[in-house]
Amino acid sequence: MTEAYDLVVVGSGWFGLGAARAYIQSHPSQRIVVLDSSESVGGTWSEKRLYPGLKSNNMLGSYEFPDFPMKEEIYGVKELDHIPGAVLNRYLTDFAKHYGIYERLQFNSTVSLVEPTESGWTLSVTSPSGERKVKTEKLILATGLTSTPNIPSYKGAETFNNPFLHAKDFCRKADELKGIKNAVVVGGAKSAYDVAYAMVESGATVDLIIRPDSNGPVWIAPRKVTPLKHRIDTILNVRALSWFSPCPWGHEDGFGGVRKFLEKTSIGRILVRGFWSIMGNDVLQQNQYENHHELQKLKPWYSVFWIGSGLSILNYNTSFFDMIRDGKVRVHIENIDRLAPGKVVLENGDELVADAMICSTGWKKESTITFKGLDKAGLGLPLDEKEQANLSLEYDTKVLEDFPILENQPILRSKPKKYAEPLRYYRFMVPSGMLTKRNFAFAGMISSVSTAICASTQGLWITAHFDDKLDRQAKSQDEVTHEIMMHTQWGTWRYPCGYGASLPDFVFEGIPYVDMLLKDMGIRNKRKGSFIKELISPYCPQDYDGVLDEYKRKNGIATQ
Template sequence: MIATMPEAYDLIVVGSGWFGLGAARAYLQSHPDQKIAVLESNESVGGTWSEKRLYPGLKSNNMLGSYEFPDFPMKEEVYGVKELDHIPGTVLSRYLTDFAKHYGIYEKLQFNSTVGLVECTESGWILTVMSPSGERRIPTEKLILATGLTSTPNIPSYKGAEKFENPFFHAKYFCRRADELKEVKNAVVVGGAKSAYDVAYAMVESGATVDMIIKPDSNGPVWIAPRKVTPLQHRIDTILNVRALSWFSPCPWGQEDGFGGVRKFLEKTSIGRMLVRGFWSMLGNDVLQHHQYDNHPELQKLKPWHSVFWIGSGLSILNYNTSFFDMIRDGKVRVHIENIDHLAPGKVVLENGDELVADAMICSTGWKKESTITFKGLDKTGLGLPINEKEQANLSLEYDTKVLNDFPILEKQPILRSKAKRPADPLRYYRFMVPSGMLAKRNFAFAGMISSVSTAICASTQGLWITAYFDDKLDRQAKTQDEITREIMMHTQWGKWRYPCGYGASLPDFVFEGIPYVDMLLKDMGIRNKRKGSFIKELISPYVPKDYNGVLDEYKRKIGIVTQ
């Protein structure tokens, strides 16, 4: 039986991770008298950092000061995290819960509520929501989908899986199924991403030996850096937010930082491109020399296959209490660059014939990057651009040419081993948030459909931009449908060429592009984007969340809301 709630909402936010909380907070602070709900499929706040997704030893890539909301600092005396400490998952779960309670979001939360269907109506939206009490329909005027990119696991299908007999699951459920792993002596971990390293490390810490399997036709092992990089020993989690260094990453919205002349030199001249290549070579070689991959045959298998220039936000950081690489040198983690042929009872059989004993098999095989929510009542273009397939194909070719003309350094692409089918089209949303056909309605947006190393900053800024957009308070916005379509095409087609070894072909992938993206959103709202105290600091002092403290109050004053 489907029940309809008696009251409608002014806004529903789906998801309570960083982006859901950032969006809910911005709207709630600007509209304290409106009726708002936040729907969360888990039992607790946090998305990736919700309680049931935490596993032993899980920490963030970020260190203290770079992974917090701008006006809600993660104080050492409250959370016990010291400078240069990576933030434990348990602390992040607590912090995000505290944030939700502090800003009155927690009381708006409905846990164990999964949205399956979204219907477009003349007055807004109707959500079909499944919860333990049954299915119900909830109407709302405005809707923000903040379900993120790590909600639906991508689980491989293997021959003989039904005969395997032992625990076999995705890394998402590593915490939930931890009790099944207590007696495991030999574990197989599939994947070369940071989460695969995390699971392998945790299993060795618990006394197991691990066989790590990386497909030879994948993009290979993750680029994983020490905490500090370059000869100047900069923190890796903040160096990516240094404005002057962002110039070395070609980007179509890069000129939003006000230094278009420098960017043009680096992008359009042979000397400039030589400097760009030199910068990325220095960054990559610094990491490679630190890890000394070539000094051990097993460790050599984890040496990245492509230049760090092409990787995207998959770049990670070593955040373990002891050396993960020593576990490999000691034979506690064995690396196989091989395909899996089939599974047998308690065994994983590789294509080369090797049989690996497996008391458990954990797949760190990524996420499905599309929304699992079904939409109903939209026109034929739905969430895409309002053009037909032929027009889309022609525009894709046109903007392939334009991207390479504007950024010649991207022309010589890396040779990929991956045979995985690439998506026909990336997500094509205005400012990576609003489908172009819905712009005029001002009642729908995605939050967090980006992969960024600047999560906290982007989450708070996207949340405020969505509020300003809903209220028709943006200072600037592309006006005609053709302008909107062409801007979206440039921004999204660029990703395919910029990060072929990352997520660029399917969704926005930001490394040094995060701060210029925030520049663009702040300038849309008429809010000052350069927030350092001097010109020199503006160029070389990394941007961290606290630099954006007060942005929401600035917006409220700008539109005439008196801050209490």
């Protein structure tokens, strides 16, 4: 029998839970189900993706839902502590149970195909018992950006004969890695450092390989930065500091005049460059890259201004950099030529003994679900390839007119990448051709350092959009196209060393984005107690406690 629902949410990570919670609280009597391909709640933090030592970048207080605090007496995490992966899995499971999501969850259920119908959508869902059809009036895809790994293809891989895996499977294949003496880890992102650290902790020596034609080593910061020693995970949510990041929706914070001065005047741009120079130099000096020849190899190649949400935090129990100084992690800025039995051969001829090889080589930043019966206009803008290319060039000019500081792009070591079209959705959630149908949205197709706040707000915005309760929205296709093009083309210029060319990438842009969504719903976005606090006090999840109840009262929905 075909199952039928009013709403299906696909994915139970931060964004899936945020979306499900908002809709359930607003429609408690509707038929709602959450499908997840995993065996537990959490997405990135699901049980099968955890391994010893894995922690969040964020510290306590910045990585929780607004109205479900991560209390120390319950979860054992202290102030300034990073959150262990197992605690996050427990926290997200508790959240799901508290808000009636868990009872609506179906695990081990993978959605492979989505087809539009006259009344909604039909999903092809595969589970251990076989394939089934699920019908729904409304659909939220919250599969996120870390579902499908990028796995490199190497010559001679079939002869390697030792464990070869992606970091996603590091926990699941832990038994195969026991007793490993020499491991090769590929990648320069934080996940590569995490895997290397865990392998050294288990007794291995690690060769860390970073491609010379990549974006290089990750920017990784101590817990506190700048001469004033602000928490790195909350300083990115200080409203006044967000002014130093040029952004097309930045004016939504109500300080458009200050932003224009910083963006449009030569003096303003000098101040912007000075701010980012202070930020970057402080991190470089604290990390002391120059005091060891191996550490020098991990010094970031590009200004922190250009890197996007890949910025990470040193959250280890002991010093990762000491592991490098002690020779337990050896860094190679080299390409891999081929694999051989138990060896990785570099292009310079060096042969590395490899009892195992773990690739922290990123993710395919796209939905893994196939859509049937939707043409180009269904998921993108209603344009052919030539029209889209011309429009992209037109908006390149507009972006640089509004944000001249972006014109002086960094010279990248990496080869020019041929990206598919960026994810061009209204408010980064709804394809333009589906706006009037009010029955489909993506949640979490953004990369942000403000995950918990964005997940909660996106979820509520989608509910308001589905119910036609937004106070403002684009009124014409031209208006929709202008916003989508301005927002997405800006990304290609703003974060060339991040994800900007393919998807929304937020650092200081997260709180202005939340401002925009809250104003769409007619909910106050300035939530501090005074003007000074509004400018210099970091926005944290607890500042948005009560937003859902405000929305419900405003729209005559009974609060519980």
